[in-house]
Amino acid sequence: MFLTKKQEKMLEGEMGEVISKNMKLIVKLGEINEAKKLIPIKSAQIAGVSYFTVGEAIFSFFNLFSKENVKVKVPSWLNPAGMDRKNWEKMGITERFAEKQFQIIQKYEEMGVESTLTCTPYLIGYQPNYGEHLAWSESSAVVMANSFFGARTNREGGPSALAAALTGFTAEYGFHLTEKRQPTIKVNVETNLDTLADFSALGYWYGKNFHGETPFITGLSQLSINEAKMLSSAIAASGSVALFHAKNLSPESEIISLDNIKEKIIFSESEKQSVYDCFTQKDTNFDIVVIGCPHASLTELVIIHSSLKDKVLKKNLKFWVFTSQKVSNSKKFKPIQRCLEKKGIEIFTDTCMVVSPIVRTKYKHILTNSAKASKYLSNSKQTKVTFRSLHHILRNVTE
């Protein structure tokens, strides 16, 4: 692989042992994937933050960095942690867990990573530009960056995203290359997608059936940022898909080549319904509603607020919404938050229903509007999950 003089020096240790180790990781990944060179990145988004998912192993990893005071070279942000930084006790998090979680966040902050603790950096002002190269690791954000914004990133792991952040480079392979961004399956949507959950269902169904294949989606009349967010998270969760194109709606849809299309498929009402059926239980004794996978936008919070304004939540039903601190701190949100909290709805930031240990261990029947959350939460045998649209949920959770 071609390396510039500067990159060679970084690799050989002239800028310290830590940078050298991280360069080695990036070069190794590049060699495995037959990259011809390294390219500079504009930003990094780093997963591997929740103490629940990374455990004690993360501290040995951090020890590799502790000798030198290394800092990230590009704007870098963190994925959600295992708890809300302010309201962790309210969530039922233990003191020991909280202590460990704060230590992890601090380690990243010492390297200059901004503790945004969200999977939706694009909702808080960090939208990538068309054609920019990135190293993002949250799978739903990767699909958003590639598909909705037309930026270019592979599905990085936490360590490779951090390595890219510390060196400022990634290897040029996969979704950084125009030829790897061409669709291979054409999906015609022949049913109405009326709710955000319907977009989630489309993503989930496609990913489950066409693992890793880039789709060219036709038949959609619109694709808002919230709709794209739901589609992206589900398609990545069920099928490790990193990019989709939507005819006339996504930025590269006019310039892609359709020469590699090997199959044409239809997403009709029955395919859509099959996803809801997949996460349907016989009983409707939900003990918690969880919204905000990916993290809720202000628009979604406004929908919840206006639907429940004059209503009373069912007794003994928990209703948790997950979002980012930046959304929750926004001026527009404060009056909404006060009203929702009066109704017993908890708004948690910095974390989510999947990367926090609480939802899956304390609650037996979870109701959500996210196919991604449904997939991960139903991995636990003692937990039942029902997947419905936000509108359906809001109609059914009040007295």
Ligand code: F3S
């Ligand atoms: Fe985000 Fe957690 Fe869902 S990180 S995409 S809210 S699983």
